[in-house]
Amino acid sequence: MGFDSTDDMANADVVVLNTCVVRQSAEDTATGLIGRLGKKMKGNSDRMIAVMGCMVGPEQADLRRRFPYVDVWARPQEFEPILETAGMRHGLDPEGCLNGSVPENPNVASFIPIVHGCDKFCTFCIIPYRRGRENSRTAVEIVHEAELLVARGVREITLLGQNVDSYGHDLRPRIDLADLLTQMHEIDGLERIRFLTSHPNDMSIRILEAVRDLPKVCESINLPFQAGDDSVLANMRRGYTRSQYLDKIALIKQMIPDVTLTTDLIVGFSGETDAQFERSMDVLRAVEFSKVHTSEYSYREGTFASRNMNDDIERAVKKARKATVDEFQQEIQSRNNADLLGLKFDVLVEGRKRGRLHGRNRGDKLIYINPRDEPGAIEAKPGQTVQVEITDSSPWSLEAVTTEVNSEVIREKVSVV
Numbered sequence: 001m002g003f004d005s006t007d008d009m010a011n012a013d014v015v016v017l018n019t020c021v022v023r024q025s026a027e028d029t030a031t032g033l034i035g036r037l038g039k040k041m042k043g044n045s046d047r048m049i050a051v052m053g054c055m056v057g058p059e060q061a062d063l064r065r066r067f068p069y070v071d072v073w074a075r076p077q078e079f080e081p082i083l084e085t086a087g088m089r090h091g092l093d094p095e096g097c098l099n100g101s102v103p104e105n106p107n108v109a110s111f112i113p114i115v116h117g118c119d120k121f122c123t124f125c126i127i128p129y130r131r132g133r134e135n136s137r138t139a140v141e142i143v144h145e146a147e148l149l150v151a152r153g154v155r156e157i158t159l160l161g162q163n164v165d166s167y168g169h170d171l172r173p174r175i176d177l178a179d180l181l182t183q184m185h186e187i188d189g190l191e192r193i194r195f196l197t198s199h200p201n202d203m204s205i206r207i208l209e210a211v212r213d214l215p216k217v218c219e220s221i222n223l224p225f226q227a228g229d230d231s232v233l234a235n236m237r238r239g240y241t242r243s244q245y246l247d248k249i250a251l252i253k254q255m256i257p258d259v260t261l262t263t264d265l266i267v268g269f270s271g272e273t274d275a276q277f278e279r280s281m282d283v284l285r286a287v288e289f290s291k292v293h294t295s296e297y298s299y300r301e302g303t304f305a306s307r308n309m310n311d312d313i314e315r316a317v318k319k320a321r322k323a324t325v326d327e328f329q330q331e332i333q334s335r336n337n338a339d340l341l342g343l344k345f346d347v348l349v350e351g352r353k354r355g356r357l358h359g360r361n362r363g364d365k366l367i368y369i370n371p372r373d374e375p376g377a378i379e380a381k382p383g384q385t386v387q388v389e390i391t392d393s394s395p396w397s398l399e400a401v402t403t404e405v406n407s408e409v410i411r412e413k414v415s416v417v
């Protein structure tokens with residue numbers, strides 16, 4: 001539309017706050033920021049504040065009453081009212097700005113949301129109430145967006161959904177994630193495809209076959225288990241038992257032997273005893289995940305658990321359980337990463353962090369790439385896939401050098417020989 005971006009929020013003509021409310025603390029941060037912005041922008045009717053994202057549920061009367069100076073409340077992905085209001089304020093035409101809009105300079109590894117909302121209603125989770133029921137985008141729209149991103153330099157795309165495995169069941173004709181992965185695989189210039197977040201009950205054999213059979217689909221899967229005890233799982237209303245979860249993991253390992261597995265776990269859920277927590281630890285010991293995202297359970301207003309269950313595990317106990325998980329994982333990850341020393345991997349270079357190049361291998365391991373100490377060594381560039389050899393490891397990342405050197409230098413060496 002002709003707007004430029006600025007880091008100076010206090011003086012911007014248009015401020016769009018994109019909110020996350022998965023935790024109460026995130027929502028509190030957002031409301032605090034809206035309040036501060038309102039004070040700064042008071043009395044300046046040319047300037048516009050829009051709030052979008054999960055904070056904006058189907059009912060907005062309460063938000064409008066609390067923050068009367070917010071010009072636009074937009075639900076997740078609801079871009080039109082923001083563009084229309086900004087256009088009216090500044091005499092700009094939003095026509096044509098929305099369809100196929102992708103960032104001008106996207107990251108080499110980018111994300112595309114493919115299904116919004118969730119139909120699962122886990123008792124601790126606010127998402128289905130705020131984002132609504134599952135609503136899949138069409139494959140045509142997603143593939144078009146992916147093609148635009150690839151044309152702007154993107155080489156890896158992660159398909160996103162709260163429950164990405166259930167993609168497409170609400171579309172007519174019905175398709176599934178495996179169909180979409182197959183269509184994405186055809187995109188020239190796209191090198192890698194991933195997807196997040198899976199639900200054990202919806203991770204089908206067809207999806208696993210797509211991961212196994214389509215070379216661009218990376219063999220790395222995030223499969224949350226959340227708890228290792230059956231009664232805690234039932235209280236969470238996750239819809240599977242510990243043994244069903246472990247059976248699914250066994251199936252994945254059997255079909256995709258070199259898979260990298262990560263997971264999500266909640267500690268200190270309502271009523272969780274020490275023995276029940278130990279059963280979560282058993283699952284960690286049995287599977288040896290490459291990474292575990294651990295959360296201490298926190299009360300979230302509006303959820304089934306907030307109305308019907310007590311948040312009765314002391315904070316100190318939750319913290320201690322999380323520390324136990326972290327300590328265990330540190331040990332596992334340090335051992336597993338040390339096993340990779342000397343091995344070679346293809347790494348998609350994503351950019352620089354504190355002056356050092358970094359990227360990921362297909363198994364989603366973070367790898368820092370150091371210059372090779374040799375004349376003519378090639379400096380890898382963001383967007384390139386380079387082969388590296390692992391030289392050092394820590395529980396959280398790996399260090400490597402590129403294995404390739406400049407071909408002219410190789411020729412020189414050969415002629416000297």
Ligand code: SF4
Pocket residue numbers: 118119120121122125126127128162163199
């Ligand atoms: S599947 Fe995930 S997003 Fe859906 S309700 Fe459960 S935790 Fe929330």
